[in-house]
Amino acid sequence: MEPIKVFTGKTAVMDRKNVDTDQIIPKQFLKRIERSGFGQFLFFNWRFDEEGNDRPDFELNQEQNKGASILIAGENFGCGSSREHAPWALLDYGFNIVIAPSFADIFRNNCMKNGIVPIVLTEEQVAELMKKGVESGYELTIDLPNQKVYDQSGFEAEFEFHPYWKEMLVNGWDEISITEQYEEQIKSYEQQKMPISSI
Amino acid sequence: MGKSIIEKIWERHIVAAEENKPDLLYIDLQFIHEVTSPQAFEGLRLKGRKVRRPDRTFATMDHNVPTINRYFIQDEIAQKQLSALEQNCKEFGIRLADLDSPEQGIVHVIGPELGLTQPGMTIVCGDSHTSTHGAFGSIAFGIGTSEVEHVLATQTLWQTKPKTLKLEVNGKLGKGVNAKDVILYIISKFGVDFGTGYIIEYCGEVFENMSMEERMTVCNMSIEGGARAGLVAPDETTFSYIKGRKYAPKGEEFERAVEDWKSLASDEDAVYDREIVLDGSAIPPMVSWGTNPGMASGVDAMIPRESDGTFDPVELKNALQYMGLKEGQAITDIEVQHVFIGSCTNSRIEDLRQAASMLEGQKVHQGVRAMVVPGSQNVKKQAEEEGLDQIFKAAGFEWRDSGCSMCLGMNPDGVPAGEHCASTSNRNFEGRQGAGARTHLVSPAMAVAAAITGKFVDIRTWEAPTVGAH
Numbered sequence: 001m002e003p004i005k006v007f008t009g010k011t012a013v014m015d016r017k018n019v020d021t022d023q024i025i026p027k028q029f030l031k032r033i034e035r036s037g038f039g040q041f042l043f044f045n046w047r048f049d050e051e052g053n054d055r056p057d058f059e060l061n062q063e064q065n066k067g068a069s070i071l072i073a074g075e076n077f078g079c080g081s082s083r084e085h086a087p088w089a090l091l092d093y094g095f096n097i098v099i100a101p102s103f104a105d106i107f108r109n110n111c112m113k114n115g116i117v118p119i120v121l122t123e124e125q126v127a128e129l130m131k132k133g134v135e136s137g138y139e140l141t142i143d144l145p146n147q148k149v150y151d152q153s154g155f156e157a158e159f160e161f162h163p164y165w166k167e168m169l170v171n172g173w174d175e176i177s178i179t180e181q182y183e184e185q186i187k188s189y190e191q192q193k194m195p196i197s198s199i
Numbered sequence: 200m201g202k203s204i205i206e207k208i209w210e211r212h213i214v215a216a217e218e219n220k221p222d223l224l225y226i227d228l229q230f231i232h233e234v235t236s237p238q239a240f241e242g243l244r245l246k247g248r249k250v251r252r253p254d255r256t257f258a259t260m261d262h263n264v265p266t267i268n269r270y271f272i273q274d275e276i277a278q279k280q281l282s283a284l285e286q287n288c289k290e291f292g293i294r295l296a297d298l299d300s301p302e303q304g305i306v307h308v309i310g311p312e313l314g315l316t317q318p319g320m321t322i323v324c325g326d327s328h329t330s331t332h333g334a335f336g337s338i339a340f341g342i343g344t345s346e347v348e349h350v351l352a353t354q355t356l357w358q359t360k361p362k363t364l365k366l367e368v369n370g371k372l373g374k375g376v377n378a379k380d381v382i383l384y385i386i387s388k389f390g391v392d393f394g395t396g397y398i399i400e401y402c403g404e405v406f407e408n409m410s411m412e413e414r415m416t417v418c419n420m421s422i423e424g425g426a427r428a429g430l431v432a433p434d435e436t437t438f439s440y441i442k443g444r445k446y447a448p449k450g451e452e453f454e455r456a457v458e459d460w461k462s463l464a465s466d467e468d469a470v471y472d473r474e475i476v477l478d479g480s481a482i483p484p485m486v487s488w489g490t491n492p493g494m495a496s497g498v499d500a501m502i503p504r505e506s507d508g509t510f511d512p513v514e515l516k517n518a519l520q521y522m523g524l525k526e527g528q529a530i531t532d533i534e535v536q537h538v539f540i541g542s543c544t545n546s547r548i549e550d551l552r553q554a555a556s557m558l559e560g561q562k563v564h565q566g567v568r569a570m571v572v573p574g575s576q577n578v579k580k581q582a583e584e585e586g587l588d589q590i591f592k593a594a595g596f597e598w599r600d601s602g603c604s605m606c607l608g609m610n611p612d613g614v615p616a617g618e619h620c621a622s623t624s625n626r627n628f629e630g631r632q633g634a635g636a637r638t639h640l641v642s643p644a645m646a647v648a649a650a651i652t653g654k655f656v657d658i659r660t661w662e663a664p665t666v667g668a669h
């Protein structure tokens with residue numbers, strides 16, 4: 001996982017609520033056994049028509065959103081299934097940051113395991129960013145260590161982030177190697193506390 | 200201060216609790232299926248890691264498997280995924296219910312059926328409907344593939360303690376109203392994200408009176424309300440369901456286990472972060488009309504109007520456009536061309552018994568294609584022993600092998616664009632049952648009535664056509 005500290009990038013606005021993982025990456029693309037190459041299928045049904053051409057009214061097909069690495073979205077983003085293919089597709093397409101008023105729990109976790117930073121701002125702040133974001137070339141900076149989002153024209157907001165996940169992301173650590181340092185505790189748990197029943 | 204069952208189970212599983220860190224939680228049981236596991240096993244291989252507790256891991260094939268000619272998998276990539284699972288299970292020593300196994304089925308159906316799912320456990324699976332297993336009084340939740348890999352390697356997960364929500368439904372359910380209606384009603388009332396950040400404890404008379412199968416239907420859809428997990432405290436209904444199942448504790452061990460399970464129930468004075476109390480007698484048979492499970496109404500209602508202000512106008516407009524419906528339209532006016540009885544929400548033997556009981560002497564409406572997909576090969580076998588398959592077939596239903604099937608249509612089963620399907624599954628997202636497919640979530644009873652009449656009817660007052668009449 002690539003470490004993320006201070007990140008500046010172009011924004012794309014997706015003013016929709018309850019965007020579910022079935023839309024982010026439709027099921028027909030879940031059959032691959034690799035982690036890579038999902039970006040081409042991101043938002044497939046919204047992005048392309050039956051002939052495979054771009055749908056001009058879909059947000060990410062619009063000129064001002066091309067090349068964006070920060071997605072600004074509505075509440076409850078990523079609801080639905082646990083498919084990690086959703087963050088894989090977002091990352092592969094080029095998004096490193098998603099900002100929304102709220103996220104579905106599993107999706108949020110999946111993002112953090114893959115080096116995508118899910119940032120929760122208030123509805124008002126997100127609304128303001130959506131307004132600004134429709135300007136072509138609008139850029140934001142995310143300072144993860146200091147938990148701040150700001151732009152060049154006076155917007156500044158702080159966000160909450162669990163210190164544990166922050167440390168993971170900022171250092172780009174492999175979580176399993178961290179947990180392996182707890183081997184003694186896990187062993188002693190298994191010896192003393194395992195449930196009685198075998199399965 | 201007393202503790203809730205959620206806190207009790209959580210505390211039992213803490214391996215390490217340090218300041219500024221989530222808790223390191225021990226996981227008692229992990230289920231694996233073909234879609235969300237290949238990358239996890241690949242990760243293990245890359246780092247030379249082993250599966251820590253193959254004895255606490257159980258795998259099955261469900262999402263991709265065809266429900267007719269199951270060995271003839273035309274889709275090469277699907278076949279690759281199934282072979283990968285087989286290979287991974289062999290390499291890492293994990294039990295697998297493969298296509299040949301009489302135990303094969305949808306992961307959330309077979310876990311309880313085999314007695315693997317037990318009270319007080321922490322259970323995970325790379326699938327959001329893992330919440331189903333909470334029906335047994337366990338903390339069960341869906342995880343992503345990275346977490347699957349983490350559990351395979353360490354049998355633990357770093358988890359921040361969720362908030363607790365007590366959801367009490369009292370009173371008696373009306374005639375024709377069942378578990379599916381209860382959970383759809385709750386989600387339609389409080390929205391698709393009311394449970395985000397919470398584990399729900401379902402309690403009160405309505406859940407106490409439910410069978411294990413009905414409790415599973417409710418817990419299954421916890422995630423549709425945003426909650427990663429939902430549970431019901433274990434009681435005699437739970438214990439007698441578990442007793443005698445293949446992997447359940449036996450004899451004296453079972454007695455001891457029951458004693459322990461009894462101690463899990465929430466203390467009288469337990470405190471929750473949020474509490475909701477509802478009256479069960481007010482719940483109607485439900486039908487979803489939109490593109491998420493919160494967009495559902497009683498069958499006797501009208502589709503909401505923008506002017507009601509209950510839905511975001513853009514969301515409502517998009518949903519109705521996709522569904523080909525109009526605001527203010529009566530739900531009972533919606534015609535269906537497909538009926539699907541199946542999925543981890545409603546494909547257990549009790550669901551099939553209930554559906555079949557309404558079909559005796561009836562025929563599927565002309566122009567309706569109806570299908571039953573049992574949740575597991577065991578369910579299928581049991582149903583055939585009881586002759587249910589004959590009833591379904593005589594009425595004009597297709598009778599299939601087990602799998603996820605038309606719940607998400609990763610296998611060849613699906614609904615064509617623009618057509619409506621009365622489905623006992625759990626998600627009505629755009630394209631879920633096929634590109635352009637229009638899904639209506641309903642109970643098995645409502646699905647059967649729709650199969651007979653070709654549209655939604657209020658089963659509280661509806662009378663099936665007289666047998667033999669034309």
Ligand code: SF4
Nearest residue numbers: 328542543603606607
């Ligand atoms: S039946 Fe549907 S919801 Fe259940 S595990 Fe299969 S695909 Fe997921």
